[in-house]
Every structure is written in structure tokens, then in C-alpha cells.
Amino acid sequence: GAGVSQTPSNKVTEKGKYVELRCDPISGHTALYWYRQSLGQGPEFLIYFQGTGAADDSGLPNDRFFAVRPEGSVSTLKIQRTERGDSAVYLCASSSGTSGRSETQYFGPGTRLLVL
Amino acid sequence: RKEVEQDPGPFNVPEGATVAFNCTYSNSASQSFFWYRQDCRKEPKLLMSVYSSGNEDGRFTAQLNRASQYISLLIRDSKLSDSATYLCVAQAPGGYNKLIFGAGTRLAVHP
Numbered sequence: 323g324a325g326v327s328q329t330p331s332n333k334v335t336e337k338g339k340y341v342e343l344r345c346d347p348i349s350g351h352t353a354l355y356w357y358r359q360s361l362g363q364g365p366e367f368l369i370y371f372q373g374t375g376a377a378d379d380s381g382l383p384n385d386r387f388f389a390v391r392p393e394g395s396v397s398t399l400k401i402q403r404t405e406r407g408d409s410a411v412y413l414c415a416s417s418s419g420t421s422g423r424s425e426t427q428y429f430g431p432g433t434r435l436l437v438l
Numbered sequence: 439r440k441e442v443e444q445d446p447g448p449f450n451v452p453e454g455a456t457v458a459f460n461c462t463y464s465n466s467a468s469q470s471f472f473w474y475r476q477d478c479r480k481e482p483k484l485l486m487s488v489y490s491s492g493n494e495d496g497r498f499t500a501q502l503n504r505a506s507q508y509i510s511l512l513i514r515d516s517k518l519s520d521s522a523t524y525l526c527v528a529q530a531p532g533g534y535n536k537l538i539f540g541a542g543t544r545l546a547v548h549p
Contacts, residue, residue, distance in 0.1 A: 342495050351538070353535060355535075355536075355537075357537075357539075360528055362446075362541065363542075364442075364525050364539030364540050364541050364542055365482060365525075365529075365539045366536075367530075367537065370534055370535070370536060375462075375536055378534045378536060381536075391439070413481060413482075415479050416519070417535060424470045424487070424529060424535070426484050427484070427535065427537065429481035429482050430481060431480070431481050432481055
């Protein structure tokens with residue numbers, strides 16, 4: 323079956339611009355996560371959705387970052403007034419959301435964001 | 439101090455070698471641990487879960503020592519295809535499935 327998909331695969335933008343990154347989770351998965359991976363580092367948690375609601379947004383670095391999941395499926399990560407330090411790979415993951423803790427998270431290929 | 443710490447490597451080993459990676463975690467309340475594998479410019483993929491009793495999957499063995507807050511991964515009979523970055527992961531304490539990743543250990547297996 324289809325895995326997690328993310329679009330675009332690459333995004334180049336200028337400092338100060340607004341960007342939207344899209345994640346399409348595995349069909350039927352109610353749990354969705356966003357992570358950010360900088361060069362040479364492991365993924366860093368940003369936000370977790372259970373259904374339509376953000377259950378944990380403690381990893382969002384500041385109020386320029388926002389994410390939505392209005393219908394409990396596709397999610398969009400929105401970054402306002404981008405800064406060069408936002409350049410990273412943004413990874414989305416999903417899990418079934420039905421078995422509680424320690425569910426396997428399946429990652430998408432990521433969106434490589436470069437802010438010039 | 440990072441929540442999950444790993445030796446970044448790289449570990450350069452010949453085919454057939456046995457190699458071990460170590461990892462420490464700082465939050466003693468963490469309950470679940472994993473090793474993920476990440477190939478260059480690809481997404482992380484779950485390699486295996488880590489249990490106190492040890493967990494073996496073919497050539498791979500993972501071990502957890504809760505008293506020392508230490509996790510290990512042993513790879514026997516290394517293959518060229520094992521070349522990748524290995525990410526040590528702890529699940530954050532609390533009710534949600536939030537993963538805390540180490541920075542990864544790079545492995546390069548050569549002929």
C-alpha cells in the first residue's frame with residue numbers, strides 16, 4: 323500500500339516568505355507527527371495530531387510555525403516569515419493511533435526546505 | 439546535555455566484521471526505545487525495538503540497560519548494505535508517542 327507522502331519534495335524560498343508543506347499519511351492512520359531534521363542531526367519533534375486536534379505542539383520553535391489537520395487526514399505545516407535557520411528537512415510520520423503507546427511511526431520522504 | 443547521545447562515528451568496518459553502537463539517554467522515565475536506520479537523503483525506518491531482555495533479529499541484537507540508561511546495537515557479519523546512519527530513539531515519557539532521536543551513528547562497511 324501507499325506510504326506517507328509529502329509535497330513538495332524540495333522547496334526554495336527567500337527569507338521572509340511564507341511556505342506550506344503538505345503531508346498525506348497512510349490511509350486510516352489517525353496519528354500524525356511532524357519532525358524537523360537539520361544537517362548532521364536526528365529528527366526533532368515538532369507537533370503531534372490525534373485526529374484533527376493537535377495533542378502535543380510542544381516542539382514548535384516559535385509562533386511562526388503552525389500546523390493544521392482539518393479533516394483528520396492530510397496535514398499542512400505552515401511557516402511564516404521564514405528565516406535562514408528554518409532550512410532543514412521537514413519529516414512527516416503517521417501511526418495507526420489505535421494501539422496506544424509505542425506504535426511504529428512510518429516516515430515520509432520529507433520536504434527539503436532551503437531559505438535563501 | 440542532549441536527551442539521547444550517540445557517538446557520531448563514522449565507523450568504518452570491513453565486510454563480515456562485528457560492530458557495536460552505544461547510546462545513552464537522560465530521562466529515566468522513558469519507557470520505550472528503538473533503533474532506526476536512515477540511508478543518505480532518505481527517511482528514517484524502524485530497525486528494531488529495544489527491550490530489557492534483549493531483542494535479536496537476524497544479525498542484529500539490541501539491548502537496554504535501564505540502570506545505566508544505556509542502549510546498544512550489535513551488528514554481526516556486516517554487509518555492504520548495512521552502510522547507513524543508525525539513530526537511537528527514546529520515546530518521551532507521558533501519554534503521547536513523541537520520539538526523541540539521537541544525532542545518529544554513521545556506519546560504512548567496505549569490501
